[in-house]
Amino acid sequence: MKILLIYPPFLEARVHAEEINAPPLGLYYVGALLKEEGYDVEILNCAHVGKDSEIVARSIREKNPQIIGFSVLQANRWGALEIAERSKAINPNVIVVFGGIGATFLWRHFLTHFNKVDFCVLGEGEYPFLKLVKAIEKGHPKSLKSIKGIAYRNNGRPVKNARPLPIKDLDNLPIPSKYFDYQHVAFTRGCPGNCTFCGSPRFWGRRVRFHSAAYFVKQLQYLYKRGLRFFYFSDDTFLINKARVIDICKRIIEQNLEISWFAISRVDLVDEEVLYWMRMAGCTQISYGVESGSEKIRHFLNKNIQPEDIKKAFDLTTHYGILARAYFIYGAPGENQDTIQETIDLIHHIKPLSAIFYILDIFPGTALYDMFLKQSGQNDDIWLQKIEDILYFETDPHLTEEMIFAFGKELRSAFHKALPHFANAIELTDDAAFREFNADFLSRLAMTFSHGDYAKIEGIPHKNSTAKHLYERALGYAPNDRVYLGLGMMKQREGKFGESITLLDEGLGLFPENDQMKLCKGISHMNLGEFQEALGCFERIGDVNLAKPYITECHRASKAS
Numbered sequence: 179m180k181i182l183l184i185y186p187p188f189l190e191a192r193v194h195a196e197e198i199n200a201p202p203l204g205l206y207y208v209g210a211l212l213k214e215e216g217y218d219v220e221i222l223n224c225a226h227v228g229k230d231s232e233i234v235a236r237s238i239r240e241k242n243p244q245i246i247g248f249s250v251l252q253a254n255r256w257g258a259l260e261i262a263e264r265s266k267a268i269n270p271n272v273i274v275v276f277g278g279i280g281a282t283f284l285w286r287h288f289l290t291h292f293n294k295v296d297f298c299v300l301g302e303g304e305y306p307f308l309k310l311v312k313a314i315e316k317g318h319p320k321s322l323k324s325i326k327g328i329a330y331r332n333n334g335r336p337v338k339n340a341r342p343l344p345i346k347d348l349d350n351l352p353i354p355s356k357y358f359d360y361q362h363v364a365f366t367r368g369c370p371g372n373c374t375f376c377g378s379p380r381f382w383g384r385r386v387r388f389h390s391a392a393y394f395v396k397q398l399q400y401l402y403k404r405g406l407r408f409f410y411f412s413d414d415t416f417l418i419n420k421a422r423v424i425d426i427c428k429r430i431i432e433q434n435l436e437i438s439w440f441a442i443s444r445v446d447l448v449d450e451e452v453l454y455w456m457r458m459a460g461c462t463q464i465s466y467g468v469e470s471g472s473e474k475i476r477h478f479l480n481k482n483i484q485p486e487d488i489k490k491a492f493d494l495t496t497h498y499g500i501l502a503r504a505y506f507i508y509g510a511p512g513e514n515q516d517t518i519q520e521t522i523d524l525i526h527h528i529k530p531l532s533a534i535f536y537i538l539d540i541f542p543g544t545a546l547y548d549m550f551l552k553q554s555g556q557n558d559d560i561w562l563q564k565i566e567d568i569l570y571f572e573t574d575p576h577l578t579e580e581m582i583f584a585f586g587k588e589l590r591s592a593f594h595k596a597l598p599h600f601a602n603a604i605e606l607t608d609d610a611a612f613r614e615f616n617a618d619f620l621s622r623l624a625m626t627f628s629h630g631d632y633a634k635i636e637g638i639p640h641k642n643s644t645a646k647h648l649y650e651r652a653l654g655y656a657p658n659d660r661v662y663l664g665l666g667m668m669k670q671r672e673g674k675f676g677e678s679i680t681l682l683d684e685g686l687g688l689f690p691e692n693d694q695m696k697l698c699k700g701i702s703h704m705n706l707g708e709f710q711e712a713l714g715c716f717e718r719i720g721d722v723n724l725a726k727p728y729i730t731e732c733h734r735a736s737k738a739s
């Protein structure tokens with residue numbers, strides 16, 4: 179039996195695309211379990227295709243699946259419905275199954291209004307989906323009743339079976355990376371928090387379940403062997419059990435996995451020991467949900483964290499050369515100029531080197547959504563509108579769109595203005611074992627200011643001088659190839675090609691294999707009209723595809739001169 183698992187496209191273009199472009203890990207777990215049971219499974223990531231449903235239709239015609247499973251989030255449900263419709267037009271017998279957080283909390287809505295949806299899988303989906311596939315394969319519609327964790331139509335009416343118990347031992351699930359490549363991995367399921375805007379507590383439950391460290395690192399090993407070097411540890415709260423995290427870190431080091439990774443945590447769970455091991459094992463960024471500087475708003479969001487914990491987490495994370503990123507939410511009830519100022523004050527206090535600001539959204543499966551339904555008298559039919567989500571301020575007469583957009587602008591602007599100051603205030607550990615890590619951390623940040631995301635933001639002042647200062651500080655810790663490349667490119671941008679070549683020569687003396695530096699040096703020579711010297715650089719580049727267009731251009735320019 180052929181099964182296609184689809185991650186559908188979103189309704190709107192995303193600002194932080196990296197966070198949603200990858201299919202949720204659950205799809206890979208389901209795919210792996212089906213494969214172990216002998217099914218022919220493929221995963222199709224359609225997040226990139228946008229409105230071009232013809233690409234998807236072609237793929238469905240080619241693959242001709244009997245069952246299509248969709249990983250449905252709130253914001254991609256229309257994408258899933260459109261593909262389901264196309265699929266049924268291509269093959270009216272194809273069975274459409276919706277799963278994921280969107281299907282879990284809106285199963286009745288989908289089964290009531292969209293006859294193209296045949297089944298929903300609710301919550302933890304691996305075993306319910308497998309049992310459903312088996313029942314469909316055997317053509318046993320009567321056995322549907324006994325499958326826990328699914329919803330379907332019975333005599334035209336949506337019905338839901340009981341939820342199964344959570345999987346007791348997560349290690350019993352096959353390791354998805356035996357079969358698939360992906361970069362988002364998770365060690366845990368569940369979060370003890372109970373934030374009013376978040377669907378995790380009801381989806382996974384508040385009791386945290388763990389994989390073993392051995393299972394988790396084995397998963398990384400499979401991916402590492404196939405060339406993957408960067409990962410998102412997407413657990414809601416990776417640091418919930420310090421001893422287990424340290425165990426993972428030690429295994430990563432023992433196995434010589436030269437990887438880097440991002441993690442997510444609550445601020446009240448970090449300490450020096452765990453940060454030490456995380457950095458040693460390749461962690462370069464931790465994101466923390468800070469949400470607001472206003473205690474009143476944090477209380478409304480049920481985010482029980484204290485300013486001193488936030489400050490401590492940001493200081494310690496930076497101290498160990500890990501970028502501490504803050505998530506903020508604005509536009510909650512009672513948001514006003516004073517609460518925005520409190521958030522700005524907190525930003526100045528904790529000095530995050532990266533921050534993301536979201537407008538408060540209302541999603542099904544959250545306490546906030548329950549409150550919204552109660553107060554507004556609305557029901558799930560609101561999702562018949564072609565909207566991705568409901569922004570809280572749209573439901574509150576005390577808040578206007580104009581106010582909220584102005585608050586967002588003010589927060590971002592305050593953060594951007596203060597960034598050079600935050601970068602200059604970095605205090606790093608003087609542990610000798612961290613010298614290279616410190617150089618790596620400072621040079622990465624410098625590159626963000628000189629040529630990365632921050633370089634493109636007008637509101638950030640003193641970008642060049644901040645980058646230069648960071649590059650120079652990095653060199654004070656250890657030689658670092660990114661420093662020479664970054665400074666060489668900065669000189670090039672200033673038109674100082676000779677100085678750029680001198681710096682890059684110095685860098686190449688230390689890092690002779692660095693192709694980017696060879697390329698940059700060759701370009702500086704070209705700018706000086708020194709085509710033979712430029713060719714000498716390009717021809718030493720190991721990556722032929724990288725060098726080829728420059729070699730051609732060099733020959734062309736050389737002939738013309």
Ligand code: SF4
Nearest residue numbers: 369371372373376414
């Ligand atoms: S926002 Fe984070 S801490 Fe709060 S419930 Fe969700 S996952 Fe847990």
